[in-house]
Amino acid sequence: MGVKREFFGETKDGAPVYLYHVSNNNGMEMVWTNFGAILRNVYVFDKDGAKRDVVLGYDSLDEYYVNEPFFGSTIGPSANRVNGAQYQIAGRTYHMSVNNSGKHNLHTDIDLGFHKRVWEAKETNNGVIFSLEQEDGEMGFPGNRLFTVEVSLSEDNEIRIHYHAESDQDTLINMTNHSYFNLGGHDSGKILDHVVQLNASYFTPVHNEEAIPTGEILPVEGTPMDFTQPKPIGRDAAEDYEQLRFGRGYDHNFCVDGAVDKEGRYESALRSFACVTNPVTGITMHAYTTLPGFQFYIGNFIETHKGKDGATYSIRDGFCLESQFYPNAINEENFVTPVFGPDKPYDSETVYKFG
Numbered sequence: 001m002g003v004k005r006e007f008f009g010e011t012k013d014g015a016p017v018y019l020y021h022v023s024n025n026n027g028m029e030m031v032w033t034n035f036g037a038i039l040r041n042v043y044v045f046d047k048d049g050a051k052r053d054v055v056l057g058y059d060s061l062d063e064y065y066v067n068e069p070f071f072g073s074t075i076g077p078s079a080n081r082v083n084g085a086q087y088q089i090a091g092r093t094y095h096m097s098v099n100n101s102g103k104h105n106l107h108t109d110i111d112l113g114f115h116k117r118v119w120e121a122k123e124t125n126n127g128v129i130f131s132l133e134q135e136d137g138e139m140g141f142p143g144n145r146l147f148t149v150e151v152s153l154s155e156d157n158e159i160r161i162h163y164h165a166e167s168d169q170d171t172l173i174n175m176t177n178h179s180y181f182n183l184g185g186h187d188s189g190k191i192l193d194h195v196v197q198l199n200a201s202y203f204t205p206v207h208n209e210e211a212i213p214t215g216e217i218l219p220v221e222g223t224p225m226d227f228t229q230p231k232p233i234g235r236d237a238a239e240d241y242e243q244l245r246f247g248r249g250y251d252h253n254f255c256v257d258g259a260v261d262k263e264g265r266y267e268s269a270l271r272s273f274a275c276v277t278n279p280v281t282g283i284t285m286h287a288y289t290t291l292p293g294f295q296f297y298i299g300n301f302i303e304t305h306k307g308k309d310g311a312t313y314s315i316r317d318g319f320c321l322e323s324q325f326y327p328n329a330i331n332e333e334n335f336v337t338p339v340f341g342p343d344k345p346y347d348s349e350t351v352y353k354f355g
Contacts, residue, residue: 001025001155003123008033009061015118017061020128022153027051028354030153035064036115037074037130037149039179041308042159044354047282054283054354056180056318057308065116069180069302069313070107073115074149076175077134077141077165078108078338080253080295080327083212087330089142089170089339096140101210107178109139114147115178127152127160136169143167143341147175158353163346170341174325177350180299180318183278183285187311191298191319192234195277198227198296200254204326204335209246215332217255225252230275233298233319248300249316253326259292266292266336270349274321288351289323292336296321323350 004021011017019040023029031041040057057071058064067073078096085096085105100106107113119130130149136142150162163175182191203225204213220226224236224244237249244250256273260266273294274287287294297320304314329335340346 001126001153003126003128005123008035011035011061011118017118018121020121020123022127022151024126024153024155024157026155026157028153028157030151030159032128032130032151033061033064034119034121034128034130035061036067036072036117037119037151038064038115039072039151039159039177042354044157044283052185052281052283053308054181054183054186054285056182056186056313059308067115069299070115070178071180073178074130074175075107075178075322076114076147076173077139077145078105078172078174078330079176079178079322079324080174081106081211083328083331087172089172092142094140094142094172104210104212112139114175119149124150124152126154141171143169143171145171149175156353157355158351161350163348163350165340165346167341167345170339172330172338173340173346174329174338175346175348176295176322176324178320178322180320181276181285182318183276183283184281186308186318190234190316192232192237192316193279194233194319195230195279196227196233197230197275198254199257199271199273200294201228201257202255204253204255204293205243206246206252211247211251211327213253213327213332213335215334217334220254225250225254227296230277237298249298251295251297251300253293253295253324255293255326256289256291260336264334264336268348270351273323276319276321284355286353286355287321287323288353290348291323291325291350293326294321294323295327321352323348
């Protein structure tokens with residue numbers, strides 16, 4: 001087990017950016033950068049002993065300055081969509097960047113969000129602790145806030161992401177990681193043959209193509225959204241089903257089984273929410289989170305462009321499992337609230353375990 005730091009470049013303001021290589025005794029390796037607290041590489045072994053990098057990304061820092069698909073990014077303070085790019089806390093309205101469908105907010109801010117910031121980084125025995133401070137009012141959020149993202153790699157081939165935040169005012173916090181996985185290797189093409197099982201009996205449908213939830217929590221049973229039994233991603237992805245038409249495929253929030261009871265009470269505990277297998281390479285990924293939901297997205301909007309090692313990425317070349325509070329939860333009484341403050345620090349954990 002160890003951490004190796006490598007110079008990656010300088011920002012436009014001259015701040016140094018590094019890559020942090022973290023490996024375990026099994027030969028698995030993850031690589032993060034303090035630019036955006038981004039996960040750049042995950043090297044695991046396939047069934048034949050060949051080492052494969054299973055996350056999409058870029059070779060250079062300059063490319064991460066653009067990064068329209070948010071490859072590997074830490075998203076915050078607010079992930080996913082907020083209806084009308086505004087919300088209220090204690091009767092006061094806060095306005096966010098309008099950057100989606102001409103009226104909504106997506107992932108906080110395209111240019112100023114967490115994925116475009118240089119984080120302070122402190123190395124540990126098996127990972128890195130990234131930290132970032134934000135002032136009251138910055139990007140439309142109340143409170144002076146301190147965010148930390150601690151990433152670590154275990155000897156059980158687990159990538160652990162521990163999010164923590166403290167604020168001196170009640171504020172909106174809904175962080176996630178936006179890695180795109182391809183268990184055939186980042187350069188192996190479509191992920192439609194990956195076999196997925198989701199521990200999610202319910203999902204939150206959306207109004208239309210703008211992907212704002214209706215506020216309903218509906219069962220997946222009897223619909224193409226049902227992954228409670230293992231099935232290939234591509235089996236039902238092209239079904240003539242309204243929700244799939246809205247998202248051009250799967251791009252929806254699913255509700256983690258057991259996280260929220262029938263009365264709407266949420267209990268933070270680490271729960272298994274997904275298992276994904278590539279039948280060709282034999283690589284598996286189990287995902288766990290303490291959060292109530294996750295966005296299952298299959299790269300329906302990836303435009304064809306250059307990725308790492310000369311690879312070309314395009315639509316459905318990667319899938320995301322973004323742990324989260326439900327999208328637009330800040331504006332939906334029916335959803336668990338993502339408001340945190342002086343008496344309630346934000347704290348969550350997500351784990352991706354490879355085999």
